[in-house]
Amino acid sequence: MDFDVIVIGSGPGGYVAAIRAAQLGFKTAIVERELLGGICLNWGCIPTKALLKSGELYEQLGHLESYGLSVTGRSYDFDKVVQRSRGVAKTLNGGVAFLMKKNKIEVIEGTAKLEKSSPAPKVVIALKAGGSRTVQAKNVIVATGARARAIPSIGLEPDGDKVWTYREALVPKSAPESLIVIGSGAIGIEFASFFRALGSDVTVIEALDRILPVEDEEVSKAAHKSFEKRGLKFRVAASVKKLTKDKSGVTIELESGGKTESLKADVAIVAVGIVGNVENLGLEALGVKIEKTHIVTDDNGATGVAGLYAIGDVAGPPWLAHKASHEGIHCVEHIAGLKPTNLHSPVPGCTYSTPQIASVGLTEAQAKAKGLDVKVGRYPFKNHGKNIASGETDGFVKTVFDAKTGALLGAHMIGAEVTEMIQGFTIAMTMEATEAELMATCFPHPTMSEAMHESTLDAYGRAIHI
């Protein structure tokens, strides 16, 4: 037996699972075909945050007068913006390498394939350095992640030139003059927000009737309004019929409410969802169940094949790094017989646009659809001391409580720094706090987080500052 645990894929699901396994005394290896840290660190969460920070600062420089400041010669060097983003990714990639070493986890660089064996499938690795290596472990965790969905039949297929996915969008040569983003989920909105900040003419197309369709309706509406103020354009309830390319750029034919429209831009970003990386792993031969490009697992990540587990994006939505890490830890603790209890923790979601959007739990509509009686609280940042002082009065905090039990069902926020605040509600939900504990909590003044308190109070008709 070569290892106790082998993890395939070193994204935030895989490398975290590997570290937890090592902590628990398992002899652990991790297989990575590309870069340690996976998409999140190298081509996702982290480098986009670096770009967005540059964009945000640049945009703010244009609004300094309201703070009594002025600047002349505002400009940016696009190469340097991208270089900084790549540097950030590299730093963190090195960080993961350090963590693997520190935890005595063997990193095997190459592409893994599974073969039937006992007590778990064998892992045959086509090594990056050439040759192959076969290792046998007691447990194998598949954490191969996901990639952008393409729809070649209508031309939604990245070419790295005029049609981008997040990957090309992270390393462009320049900010396009005009850009069409297809899909208004978190990824689409973040790139739209970034390129708009640098002055691109950006249009976002959404097939559903509102942008950020997984968010609470009120948040979608407020976001739409805020983004439009920043000059973003939207087409909602609009389906892409065809994307065609020529020398000057892309042309997208849209259909919306029976009318057709043709939009032109230099570049299109395709952000229409995710497919799991389930190919070429030998999963079919092992009898692993795959549905809609994702591996079917039980609550503990078990696939039904002895010794084989799957976690993170490849095991299904929500496609979020922190959900992958959470599942990875859970899976390893389950393997160790520790009976982990973090299964039912709610998973928050964040979008790092300007303004930011963050949420956890059920939207008001979802709660009502479940037949629950709800009490809804709202508190706008325009009333709020810290936000007024900071000049960031856009947005609000909305809370949804179960009227019968006082359980916090969901929280929805839009505005400055809300991505740093959502954990407060997430802790409350994880600990099963009711409105009483949230009301009893003393929030520091002056902070934007006080709006969380006020929103809770408002749900019970007790807000102080409305």
Next chain:
Amino acid sequence: MTDILMPALSPTMEEGNLAKWRIKVGDKVESGQVIAEIETDKATMEVEAVDEGVVSEILVPAGTEGVKVNALIARLKDEGAAAGKPALAAPPVKAEAPPAPKSEAAPAPVAPTTVASAPAAPKASGDRVFASPLAKRLAVQKGVDLKAVAGSGPHGRIIARDVEQAKPGVAPAGAAPAPQRQALSLEQMGIAPGSYDLVPLSNMRKTIARRLTESFRDIPHFPLSIDLEIDRLLEARQRINGSLGNDVRVSVNDIVIRAAALALKKVPEANASYTAEGIAMHKHADIAMAVAIDGGLITPIIRAAETKGLVQISKESKDLAERARTGKLKPEEYQGGTFSVSNLGMFGIKSFASIINEPQGAILSVGAGEKRAVVRGDQIVAATVMTVTLTCDHRVVDGAIGARWLQAFKPLIEDPIVMLA
């Protein structure tokens, strides 16, 4: 692996003493087999096994006092099955191989043993229940007793899901024990240390102390006494017993119970309980009879005594009294009477006034039948006289009601033949 929990032997039982184990580790247990004896505040009861298996652990030793209901007291393992789950993936325990486990980690993840989150049984001891705020609120709304819920959250904490899956049960009786009045120690009150032996309080003693303190303190009560001539009753009793075989002997007390039941039918206002919601008018005369037993007393009940003849009452009371003395009464046999009879006649007590046995509206105290001089017309004659005292809960049995009950009771005792009417 099957957990054996401390059973609730009555709806109000919160804890009990684990008096005796009838099994030991390694014994094979059949379903229905008596495995332990548990002493409650009223009685010692035998506990039977529900599941079968082999005793793998006894977690609460015999003689342990105050074991909470639903505490884990023992474990059975299914016969044949290996104990615990086989380790899924224990790393080789070679000296050089595995990195030293970090402090919070279980060293070699073999069988899941000591890890805090084992969501097995409710707490074995201690009063604190670990539950999320939402779980606590749901429990109140659903009427679920959290002490009876096994937690599946971190460190075995009870979370909302656990309460949602729990069956609503009887919420624990809210009656918190009355605060102990005795603030001063015996020494402070001038009793020299070492001048006495201290007998530990049994559960029964604690219950008597608590219940009677509450009753005497909280219920406005008053006694009504009356003298009854019982010569004809004694004569009737003799004749009745003469007519019966040797196995039944009707006692004066049996006749008193029957007469009391019939009087309650005539004056139903005396067969009542005071509650915050209203006066409960009982449909039957369930007569509780006080039986002195080792270490205290208990009041087994003759149900619907108004419907029962003397022979049946006699048989039942004899059986109940015997089983009371050997601690074998079932809870339903001593809980829930509507009227009590306490008899100290056999000790020569002339008259006394008992303390109300909640929630009953009245209790009859029966003194000794003795020859006394009575005035009949202008003559002093000898008669056998018995003084009885009715203690009434004034909230429900006023003086006139109590007096009317005694008036109804008197002819039944003085001339038992009218019981035939």
